[in-house]
Amino acid sequence: MSIFINDELCTGCGSCTENCPFLGIEVVDNKAVITENCNFCGACLDVCPVDAILIERKEFEKEKIDLSEYRGVWVIAEHYKNVIHPVAFQLLGKGGELAKELGVSLTLVILGAKLDDQLIEFSLYGPDEIIYIKSPILKHYYSDLYVQALTELVNENKPEIILIGATPTGRDFAPRIAKRLNAGLTADCTGLEIDQITRNLLQTRPTFGGTLMATIRTPNSRPQMATVRPDIFKSPERSKRKTKIKKIDFDFKEKDLVTKIVRVIERKKNSVNLKDAEIIVAGGRGVRSKENFKIIEELAEVLGAELGGSRVTVELGWLDQDRQIGQTGQTVSPKLYIACGISGAIQHLVGMQNSELIVAINKDRTAPIFNVAHYGIVGDLADIIPLLIKALKKELGQD
Structure with a gap:
């Protein structure tokens, strides 16, 4: 596979560099130049206004099947x-x-x-x-x-x-x-x-x-x-x-095995099994700090819920790995999922979108989490969650 720039057509407009997700093309001396980051995705072809970019793809011979x-x-x-x-x-x-x-x-x-x-x-x-x-x-x-x-x-x-x-x-x-x-x-x-x-x-x-x-x-x-x-x-x-x-x-002949099992050591199971939880309160980057997670924990405690979080909260050290929800964490489907400060990246949504009832709290009204939420609250969670905790304690007789 090869990629070519027609210098005679290229105007150096920069549309290709703006749309390349891999920094695989740049403009030098008013001409587009391919860098080593190029992976032939073809994004530049779609946006070049003068069709100055060409990708030649080799057709692989493959036996046709019925x-x-x-x-x-x-x-x-x-x-x-x-x-x-x-x-x-x-x-x-x-x-x-x-x-x-x-x-x-x-x-x-x-x-x-x-x-x-x-x-x-x-x-x-x-x-x-x-x-x-x-x-x-x-x-x-x-x-x-x-x-x-x-x-x-x-x-x-x-x-x-x-x-x-x-x-x-x-x-x-x-x-x-x-x-x-x-x-x-x-x-x-x-x-x-x-x-x-x-x-x-x-x-x-x-x-x-x-x-x-x-x-x-x-x-x-x-x-x-x-x-x-x-x-x-x-x-x-x-x-x-x-x-x-x-x-x-x-x-099967055991003697023909490439590998043999000598011993099985049971690993310790996760202390947290979010998959069986009926209620989950989860926090994201919008919580802003590990210290602020205390109000998320308090809300979970009032509801008798499990605590979860997005990938970034684990990467920042705010939560343990076994509480991560999403594509690289646990997949859950509780009766109630409360998302606090979670924007709603696809990799998180695939891990919780099958929840029966989703409530989202986020100050960004355009956050993707609202697209899957049944109920949404737009505002600062630092203001909203304490009020929610107070109301729930009163309703549940926990005052």
Whole structure:
């Protein structure tokens, strides 16, 4: 890939430099010059008034596949100590919607050693089929075994969509499988929809540090693969249904493993589990200092709520890491979420936008948080929250 500036056309107007998000172009002696920061994003092409910029992109040769051969939506589950990660059931909820739109079946794929007794339970979450890859060695997670088994299974059955939890385990094996299948993979999706005309999966995720939302599609390859963080989607209602169960005995040899598990050391669980909280009071940069967080803490105490915060509050040392909410923190959906001094960057919104009731307090009436809030209060939280605390104490009889 190459980028060129036509000096005869360039007027040095500077439109390209103003619109380049990476400082990849600058004006020297009234002519645009490409810098080493350029990543060929093409932003400069769209704003050049004289079409003086040209990007040459090489077309990569790729074996064309018959897209019609690929049908079905798959959810790949993971487990620890024979307990399935809840994100699998959440993906079955969304996967069921996608499968219905496409008119295809929904399949849950599980790899394990002693999960036979739970298969009927798994069927209550809506899959038309459960494929259980069974082997004693799959008691633990092995990256190479998951990749080997799933790659073979996909090549044999040809699903058009594969959904995987964006957990440490899912993030490990998903890209490896995608590489072997020469498939497209979109990580950390917050939205999944179907293009009814092309049957393409429209995969939406935050980008540019959470400042934009991008919708990605892979029209020329199958399967279409996406990872989704826990608690982005809701689990479906449990109901009895006729589910086909297929068990596959895989003959894995422990001697063939590239890695071996010698010892498992349990890490200490987070002292804070915001995911189960019914009420959360969260603070952002607008709180202005760690000292000011005391009124946020007091409001949380009055309401019997958990305390949370945006990424910046953790980076500034105002809150512990396990209280961070957002794309790089916890994803929550409480009955009540009170956002105090949080502007509403996309990377934060994706972690709390499914809350049943959102109340936002911010002195900037144009803050994006008000776009998702059910109720908004415009003003200085240092003035508003003490009044709110006083009113709540009186209402709750805590005076």
